[in-house]
Amino acid sequence: MRHQNQWPQMLKLKDWPPSAHFEDLLPAHGSIYLNSVPFQPYTNPKSAGFLNISTLLPDGIIKVDLGPKSYIAYGFAQELGRGDSVTKLHCDISDALNVLMHTAKVPPSNELQENAVAELKRKHRVQDRKELASGNGDATQDKPSPKYMEDEEGALWDIFRREDVPKLKEYLIQHSKEFRHTHCSEVKRVYNPIHDETFYLTSEHIRKLKDGCGVEPWTIVQKLGEAVFIPAGCPHQVRNLQSCTKIALDFVSPENIRECLHLTEDFRMLPKGHRAKADKLEERGK
Numbered sequence: 001m002r003h004q005n006q007w008p009q010m011l012k013l014k015d016w017p018p019s020a021h022f023e024d025l026l027p028a029h030g031s032i033y034l035n036s037v038p039f040q041p042y043t044n045p046k047s048a049g050f051l052n053i054s055t056l057l058p059d060g061i062i063k064v065d066l067g068p069k070s071y072i073a074y075g076f077a078q079e080l081g082r083g084d085s086v087t088k089l090h091c092d093i094s095d096a097l098n099v100l101m102h103t104a105k106v107p108p109s110n111e112l113q114e115n116a117v118a119e120l121k122r123k124h125r126v127q128d129r130k131e132l133a134s135g136n137g138d139a140t141q142d143k144p145s146p147k148y149m150e151d152e153e154g155a156l157w158d159i160f161r162r163e164d165v166p167k168l169k170e171y172l173i174q175h176s177k178e179f180r181h182t183h184c185s186e187v188k189r190v191y192n193p194i195h196d197e198t199f200y201l202t203s204e205h206i207r208k209l210k211d212g213c214g215v216e217p218w219t220i221v222q223k224l225g226e227a228v229f230i231p232a233g234c235p236h237q238v239r240n241l242q243s244c245t246k247i248a249l250d251f252v253s254p255e256n257i258r259e260c261l262h263l264t265e266d267f268r269m270l271p272k273g274h275r276a277k278a279d280k281l282e283e284r285g286k
Contacts, residue, residue: 010085012073022068033068033247038227043097043251053252066094066250075154075240079203085240090197093263094250096230100222102245103154152224154244158206158217159236162259167213168235169193175205194235195267195276201237232256233263
């Protein structure tokens with residue numbers, strides 16, 4: 001589906017189901033999924049997950065729903081720069097596992113549609129240069145992004161090391177005027193450039209980050225049926241290369257429990273009303 005100006009629509013459904021447990025609504029699917037994910041001692045949320053700290057929490061305390069949750073969204077192979085089907089840069093408070101369950105390639109569009117998208121991208125670049133003319137930053141150059149043509153390649157992941165968070169934050173704050181958030185407007189205010197979930201680094205920004213700061217992510221092209229593990233505290237972002245259905249599951253490994261507790265305090269320091277300000281882990285008995 002496209003808008004009237006031929007710009008691709010990017011419909012998304014995230015964190016489904018929002019309140020009920022996945023296995024309660026889809027018991028067969030939930031059981032198969034939970035029993036098939038890799039590294040069961042870590043990832044299984046039941047008794048089989050004897051290295052999953054979240055399974056050891058005592059009864060009688062409020063336990064956060066660690067999933068599984070589904071994510072369903074359109075995708076587009078070409079990097080658009082605005083309106084891409086993305087999960088913006090953020091940092092989970094626990095370890096996470098994401099499995100690509102289904103992909104559907106968008107049929108090739110005709111020449112008229114491609115020309116319309118190219119013209120709109122040109123207008124976006126012109127507008128960006130005008131807005132950045134005051135000297136707040138360099139206009140992002142439009143460079144061709146790699147096209148992933150295999151049917152099974154569904155999502156492009158960029159995962160950063162915990163050790164690189166200070167430099168990553170510094171870069172995002174310095175270049176914040178070059179980014180666009182909702183409705184193509186610039187990022188107005190930065191509280192915490194990781195937890196705000198308002199930034200997505202395009203291929204050009206990733207190049208500039210490497211050249212200027214010596215920081216680069218692990219970049220992974222996730223194929224159908226593959227699982228991606230994200231350690232707690234590692235900032236990451238995702239762009240759908242085609243329409244995808246993914247299922248994510250959170251867990252708490254013994255190796256990362258200290259990082260989880262550190263992140264819990266980090267989230268609590270966010271200002272009141274911040275979209276990410278919610279305790280995602282229950283910390284008791286200190």
